[in-house]
Amino acid sequence: MSNELEAFVEYISVTRALSKRSVEAYRGDLNTLEDTLGKPLISIDSKTLFSALSIYKNKRTLNRKLSSVNAFFDFCYKSQFKDEKTKLKLSKIPKLLPKFISYKEIQSSLDLIDRSSWIGLRDYALIIYLYATGARISECLSLKSDDIDGEWLRIRHAKGEKERIVPIAKVAVEAVKSYLNEFKYENEFIWCNYRGENLSRISAYKITQKYLGVSPHVLRHSYATALITGGADLRVVQELLGHSSLLTTQIYTHIQKQNLKETVDVCHPMAKENI
Missing domain, CATH: 1.10.443.10 (Intergrase catalytic core)
Incomplete structure (x- = not known):
């Protein structure tokens, strides 16, 4: 494991205090890449990285690997190990609606x-x-x-x-x-x-x-769904769930939109009229 990668692992373990499970996931992803390519990850260009990661046909697995690399490069840039900021583009995958129960x-x-x-x-x-x-x-x-x-x-x-x-x-x-x-x-x-x-x-x-x-985890989705359908503001739900970005919480907007439509269909006098 390269010196930069060791420093990154120490950073996410101590400074960011990520769980042992998360630290091991990052370490495994990045260390495997270094071993496969035979040189420090910080010296590898984007094209070579994409080529090495092309073995992962599942887009969700691929994106996890890419996210690990991006987190490492971001750390290297902020720690001045790297002069240029590098960010690899994630694969687009269809958004799955969160499963919930009533x-x-x-x-x-x-x-x-x-x-x-x-x-x-x-x-x-x-x-x-x-x-x-x-x-x-x-x-x-x-x-x-x-x-x-x-x-x-x-x-x-x-x-x-x-x-x-x-x-x-x-x-x-x-x-x-x-x-x-x-x-x-x-x-x-x-x-x-x-x-x-x-x-x-x-x-x-x-x-x-x-x-x-x-x-x-479905109970977590069910909690958020109950709040949204009850009229809670999306930012309030973000705070309650502990999401660092509102983008993460926006997976529930489809519930909010559906709830608004159902409310109009039931309550507005013109909703049932034919023109």
């Missing part, structure tokens, strides 16, 4: 959970918490007791350690409290497995899959 579907599934044990109380609280906060699963699993203050939630473990404070529904707070009252192990983190150890991403996925048939 509150009624969630309520129906919650009724199926046996809450006679602390495991059942945990599953119930976890689903409610994810839907009530729109938190990423990584943020959720990093939750500690002192991160909940009344009906406010402090999320300190977001991407790049960007702290944000969001309101949390009282029903979610009460669900978490009920679960913790029955939880007999000692752990600073709230979400734990049956051994009292930190709950893993895979286990969290199995919980939401078991009761809802979806991944935890």
Whole structure:
């Protein structure tokens, strides 16, 4: 691994405080490129890089690799390792509409959970918490007791350690409290497995899959969708989700437009008239 790449890995690990998973993804992408091409990444021209990455036929995979390279080059430019700013163009891919489920579907599934044990109380609280906060699963699993203050939630473990404070529904707070009252192990983190150890991403996925048939991330989309259809401003949703750019939040604009159209169709007197 070149000196510049080592410096970049240290930067995203320490300064940006990215998760171990993200750091390893960047390191793997960039180190593989250097090994394949046999020289420091900083000295490789764009044409050679595109040629090396052409083996990836899946555009989403290709774009992930290109994003890693762009992040590295941006770091090198800002650190004055590189005189010119280089940015590789990402492949265009069709935008997929975010999958979401309705509150009624969630309520129906919650009724199926046996809450006679602390495991059942945990599953119930976890689903409610994810839907009530729109938190990423990584943020959720990093939750500690002192991160909940009344009906406010402090999320300190977001991407790049960007702290944000969001309101949390009282029903979610009460669900978490009920679960913790029955939880007999000692752990600073709230979400734990049956051994009292930190709950893993895979286990969290199995919980939401078991009761809802979806991944935890779908509950984040469902949270955003509920806000948009309820009339929330897109910038407010951006703040609540912790998106650094409004462009990321704009995947929900199709929901906003559809909701506006349905409102006009129902409420405007001319909507049902024929000319």
